């Protein structure tokens with residue numbers, strides 16, 4: 001069965017790193033990929049842009065293609081956007097369909113600090129996206145959990161609903177939303193780090209211009 005992959009993030013703002021790795025993951029896994037903005041990201045400072053502004057940027061970014069779509073379910077939930085709550089809900093909805101949680105290597109390395117992290121494997125596979133320029137060392141606790149789950153054949157994920165971990169060799173792009181916010185705060189124009197649709201209306205990137213960084 002064609003897997004459903006979820007790529008959660010703050011997307012403050014969405015950048016070409018997000019889009020490129022999500023696109024390549026969709027190709028490698030033959031999966032439907034949904035970008036899923038968090039309402040209140042659990043482990044970080046509050047986003048600069050509001051949920052409505054981040055959704056508007058995602059919509060502009062996703063225009064003109066059908067491979068990547070938007071899932072706004074976490075924005076309808078109050079409180080921290082714990083992924084386990086989202087996966088429980090998706091599992092109810094999707095029956096036995098394979099679910100894949102896509103995580104950049106940095107987010108994956110932090111998995112043991114997530115709410116009910118071991119339960120995530122009951123509901124989804126995890127696809128780890130390589131990401132250059134970050135510290136993504138695995139703790140012993142994470143390695144012990146992952147080693148028996150590791151697979152290299154993406155087709156295997158189509159035959160099971162959850163529980164495996166696959167590392168996806170996507171094209172490494174050293175782009176981060178932090179860097180984009182820094183450039184915008186300095187009054188610069190990170191035109192080729194962001195999807196071009198974000199430059200159509202000057203109001204779209206206004207939340208970041210001249211803003212002191214948190």
Ligand SMILES: Nc1ncnc2c1ncn2[C@@H]1O[C@H](COP(=O)(O)OP(=O)(O)OP(=O)(O)O)[C@@H](O)[C@H]1O
Pocket residue numbers: 008009010011012017018021102103104105106107108129130131132173174175176177178179
């Ligand atoms: N360039 C990239 N390559 C691979 N994965 C990425 C890349 N940028 C972001 N991700 C992944 O996308 C998900 C959402 O990330 P997020 O929206 O926090 O973007 P970010 O660029 O890491 O933002 P910030 O710099 O504000 O922390 C995370 O799993 C993160 O690891």
Ligand SMILES: O=C(O)c1ccc[n+]([C@@H]2O[C@H](COP(=O)([O-])O)[C@@H](O)[C@H]2O)c1
Pocket residue numbers: 007008009010011036037038041042043044081082083084107113114115
């Ligand atoms: O469930 C958790 O405890 C948890 C802790 C940290 C991050 N997450 C999710 O991981 C995704 C990436 O987070 P971030 O902070 O890198 O944008 C996003 O969907 C968050 O909701 C989830």
